[in-house]
Amino acid sequence: MTEHEHHAHAHDDGHHHGHIGHMPPAHHSMKNGLWPWISGWLFTTNHKDIGTLYLLFSLLMLFVGGGMALLIRLQLFEPGAQYFNPNSYNILVTTHGLIMIFGVIMPAFVGLANWMVPMMIGAPDMALPRLNNWSFWILPFAFTILLSSLFVAGGGPNFGWTMYAPLSSTYGPPSTDYLIVAIHMMGISSVLGAINIIATIINLRAPGMTWMKMPLFVWSWFITAFLLIGAMPVLAGVVTMVLFDRHFGTTFFEAAGGGDPVMFQHLFWFFGHPEVYIMILPAFGIISEVIPTFSRKRLFGYEFMVGAVAAIAFLSYIVWGHHMFTAGMAVGTQLYFMYITMLIAVPTGIKVFNWVGTMWRGSLTFETPMLFAIAFVILFTIGGFSGLMLAIVPADYQYQDTYFVVAHFHYVLVAGALLSIFAAVYYWLPKWTGRYYNETLGKWHFWLTVIGVNLTFFPMHFLGLAGMPRRITDYAPQFTEFNMVCTVGAFILGFSQLIFLYNVISTMLGKGERADDRVWEGSHGLEWTLDSPPPYHSFTEPPQLGSITHEIDAKYEH
Amino acid sequence: MNQKKSHRKVFIIGTVAGVIMFGFCFAMVPLYGLICKQAGLNSTAGNNGLLTAVSAEPTEPPDLTRRVKVQFVAVNHNGMPWEFYPRTKEITVHPGENGKIFFFAKNTTDKAMSVQAIPSMTPVIALKHFHKIECFCFTQQTLSAHEGKEMPMIFRIDKDLPKEIHVITLAYTLYDTTPKETRKG
Numbered sequence A: 001m002t003e004h005e006h007h008a009h010a011h012d013d014g015h016h017h018g019h020i021g022h023m024p025p026a027h028h029s030m031k032n033g034l035w036p037w038i039s040g041w042l043f044t045t046n047h048k049d050i051g052t053l054y055l056l057f058s059l060l061m062l063f064v065g066g067g068m069a070l071l072i073r074l075q076l077f078e079p080g081a082q083y084f085n086p087n088s089y090n091i092l093v094t095t096h097g098l099i100m101i102f103g104v105i106m107p108a109f110v111g112l113a114n115w116m117v118p119m120m121i122g123a124p125d126m127a128l129p130r131l132n133n134w135s136f137w138i139l140p141f142a143f144t145i146l147l148s149s150l151f152v153a154g155g156g157p158n159f160g161w162t163m164y165a166p167l168s169s170t171y172g173p174p175s176t177d178y179l180i181v182a183i184h185m186m187g188i189s190s191v192l193g194a195i196n197i198i199a200t201i202i203n204l205r206a207p208g209m210t211w212m213k214m215p216l217f218v219w220s221w222f223i224t225a226f227l228l229i230g231a232m233p234v235l236a237g238v239v240t241m242v243l244f245d246r247h248f249g250t251t252f253f254e255a256a257g258g259g260d261p262v263m264f265q266h267l268f269w270f271f272g273h274p275e276v277y278i279m280i281l282p283a284f285g286i287i288s289e290v291i292p293t294f295s296r297k298r299l300f301g302y303e304f305m306v307g308a309v310a311a312i313a314f315l316s317y318i319v320w321g322h323h324m325f326t327a328g329m330a331v332g333t334q335l336y337f338m339y340i341t342m343l344i345a346v347p348t349g350i351k352v353f354n355w356v357g358t359m360w361r362g363s364l365t366f367e368t369p370m371l372f373a374i375a376f377v378i379l380f381t382i383g384g385f386s387g388l389m390l391a392i393v394p395a396d397y398q399y400q401d402t403y404f405v406v407a408h409f410h411y412v413l414v415a416g417a418l419l420s421i422f423a424a425v426y427y428w429l430p431k432w433t434g435r436y437y438n439e440t441l442g443k444w445h446f447w448l449t450v451i452g453v454n455l456t457f458f459p460m461h462f463l464g465l466a467g468m469p470r471r472i473t474d475y476a477p478q479f480t481e482f483n484m485v486c487t488v489g490a491f492i493l494g495f496s497q498l499i500f501l502y503n504v505i506s507t508m509l510g511k512g513e514r515a516d517d518r519v520w521e522g523s524h525g526l527e528w529t530l531d532s533p534p535p536y537h538s539f540t541e542p543p544q545l546g547s548i549t550h551e552i553d554a555k556y557e558h
Numbered sequence B: 001m002n003q004k005k006s007h008r009k010v011f012i013i014g015t016v017a018g019v020i021m022f023g024f025c026f027a028m029v030p031l032y033g034l035i036c037k038q039a040g041l042n043s044t045a046g047n048n049g050l051l052t053a054v055s056a057e058p059t060e061p062p063d064l065t066r067r068v069k070v071q072f073v074a075v076n077h078n079g080m081p082w083e084f085y086p087r088t089k090e091i092t093v094h095p096g097e098n099g100k101i102f103f104f105a106k107n108t109t110d111k112a113m114s115v116q117a118i119p120s121m122t123p124v125i126a127l128k129h130f131h132k133i134e135c136f137c138f139t140q141q142t143l144s145a146h147e148g149k150e151m152p153m154i155f156r157i158d159k160d161l162p163k164e165i166h167v168i169t170l171a172y173t174l175y176d177t178t179p180k181e182t183r184k185g
Helices: A002-010 A034-043 A047-075 A086-121 A129-151 A176-203 A216-247 A261-278 A281-295 A302-316 A331-343 A345-359 A368-391 A393-399 A403-433 A439-465 A477-508 A545-555 B002-039 B046-051 B124-129 B180-184
Strands: B068-076 B083-086 B090-093 B098-106 B113-122 B130-134 B141-143 B148-157 B167-176
Touching: A034 A047, A047 A086, A047 A129, A047 A403, A047 A477, A086 A129, A086 A176, A086 A216, A086 A261, A086 A281, A086 A403, A129 A176, A176 A216, A176 B002, A216 A261, A216 A281, A216 A302, A216 B002, A261 A281, A261 A302, A261 B002, A281 A302, A281 A345, A281 A368, A281 A403, A302 A345, A331 A345, A331 A368, A331 A393, A345 A368, A368 A393, A368 A403, A368 A439, A403 A439, A403 A477, A439 A477, B046 B113, B046 B130, B068 B083, B068 B098, B068 B148, B090 B098, B098 B141, B113 B124, B124 B130, B141 B148
Parallel strands: B068 B167
Antiparallel strands: B068 B090, B083 B098, B098 B148, B113 B141, B113 B167, B130 B148
């Protein structure tokens, strides 16, 4: 490892890195003074700057939420509620979920969209740059409010990320109001971000970039943006109702006044299920970019991949009931939700088979992004299968609220969404910084992460099937061994992210070999026609798509 | 300039869609009640039939060949300190005939309190055929400190009740509805 680093260092030219052939803006260096640096980042309307801010924010939150996860696993290392009282434990579980979903996965995807969408469609910037700035800068304030709720009297929110009424309405601690305001702010941020992405994709495509020539990452984000506009306002609405129930004497969720707590669950999951796909569709897009590059083949079944994303997005709006099979539901309704949920496996299956089909007989190389992409395909499929099991009504009665559910959604969100984000960062980091990351460290990060993910979450399937309930601080002694394995895995997973942190930061600061425009041998698409690092404004002249189309044809002739 | 305009169009459509979805969330409240009522689902909204009165005059002669057992259950919602139970645990009636039973409630605290009893029924199919003439659950009940009250409930089951139903269970959950200001005092 050290040898490789040394080798990388030999290519280092000292102080100035990147930005060859164009002037870097004032706020990219502290040398121009502190105020230009601060105001530059604060008022920037540049899609690359904002993308970087989103990604760094998400990286910071990954360590905050990850730290909470490690505290949770520490508590569960052995039975007997070792370190935290039940309320503190519940607060940890709640804020861990909220931070990972709204603070890590979603901002990371928005950051990637900011960086890549204009570059992939041949646009100079996002369509609405000032709105873009605002979308990002709402987020740090929202999370300051959310995290400060941990320190107010009565403790932080303790009812799980699902915020079920009446736990959040009648019995919620005072800090619930902080959470509600924070969610409103996150909602505004995501909806504005989504509008911006839609406007960019509809209006700013380069001449010749027709809908069915758009890269799959752009397609998946285009569809995700519609999901965001449809789902986030519903979450804002339902938490507003909770706020009204708490302070203004309404009884939306209180049976005594004619309301119904089950309605909270319906409304929440009407948001919650599209939200699940908001967190995975961009991942599908990333994987569909990475796998063809390192398989040196064209993506197999492009049209079907686009159709599958659209089908999944549509189905996501009509399956919310599968989260509430045990909440009381007519048999016919349960059957409907079961069948429709299982139907989602069809477009998802199309995607998995097409990724495998892309790799089939390709000349594969296993750079870090490809390793993460292959791990994604395998592990996400495991998460998909446990999802199918959970969709079966009678089986769900058994699995509901056990660690099986925890195993399922961590397989799709950590082994799925998070691994795809790692793949994306390694894939595009040489384009962003003009330097290759350290490949040896990247491989160390990959293997430790994959081993950590499986050690942490695979035993949870068995714990759940054996009947260990989720959201408990203490457990029966027969679950001890598997919980110890989970905790050991979690610490491997958690600490291996420090390698990622070092690798990314050192590459950003100019360590590593210089990358040329193409970066990867099999790279294809408009973003690779720009310099590495790309100029501050991506395409001041609309690019000619013709040349690049022919290049792809030549490259991938079979 | 043309491009500038179309950005605005997308922004306006997107914002309006967002606002509509926010409103949709609130529109779900009456819609949810309506769906539950139409589908006869056992939810608070679906049970609204149990909260409305019908005339005491029987519309048809009772069907003396059938007997239906009606069971009564009383539950205190979390933390309610009241005594609350049915005087009669179960009663057998003929369809078409009026039945009358009493629930007893006692405020065990030192403060006046208001309560609301919320009914629910098993099996759900019986909901449509169970009619109330008088019930303490039609309004909120207020009792002063340590006051007790016998609360009547008069009901009738109609003759269209499906043949296979022999037992109906009616459960009441007692909720505290004392206004917050007085609760603190």
